[in-house]
Amino acid sequence: MTPIRIHFAYKHVERPWGGANNFIRTLHNYLEKTGEFAFTNKIDEPCDILFMNQTGKGPGSNGASISFSLVRRLMNDGFCPDRKLVVRAVNLNAHAFNRGPRYWLFGRAKDRELIRVLNLADLVIFQSAYQKSFF
Numbered sequence: 001m002t003p004i005r006i007h008f009a010y011k012h013v014e015r016p017w018g019g020a021n022n023f024i025r026t027l028h029n030y031l032e033k034t035g036e037f038a039f040t041n042k043i044d045e046p047c048d049i050l051f052m053n054q055t056g057k058g059p060g061s062n063g064a065s066i067s068f069s070l071v072r073r074l075m076n077d078g079f080c081p082d083r084k085l086v087v088r089a090v091n092l093n094a095h096a097f098n099r100g101p102r103y104w105l106f107g108r109a110k111d112r113e114l115i116r117v118l119n120l121a122d123l124v125i126f127q128s129a130y131q132k133s134f135f
Contacts, residue, residue: 003038005046006031010053011060019127020053020090043070046080052087055114068116075120084122089114091127095134 012025031037040047043066052071057064075085092114093107118124118135126132 001036003036004048005038005040006049006051007040007043007045007047008051009043009066010051010056010058013059017059020056020088021059023088024053024058044074044079047083048080049084049086050074052085052117054088054090055110055117065110065113066117068113068120071117071120085117085120086123086125087118087121088125088127089118089135090131092134 008024008028010020010024012021012028014025016022028039032039043050050071052066055065055067055071057066071085075083093103093111097103097107126135
């Protein structure tokens, strides 16, 4: 049986770094133990599943973000026509910043970018029912 190729866009670190890092690290380690998955190192390598934690690249990638345009290109490139996009949705800046000045300065554009990515997803995993309620 050919292993399912998965790319984790969020690069975790082995030390404690918060909830997203712990979730991704645990999931990655579990999938690795099953032997049913192979992992790609680069986001543009052929894969069956592109797994994202919102649009973040994680502490293993200096905390950068992935743009909607890159995700759209990867999902429509024809390189892997059956590639599935799975996104873990955690929070919106509108919720975290209560639409104050920080939201209008930084968060609004990031929220719009995230919502566009979620609309491309084949599956969205919400961190909790509470988070799902405000998405």
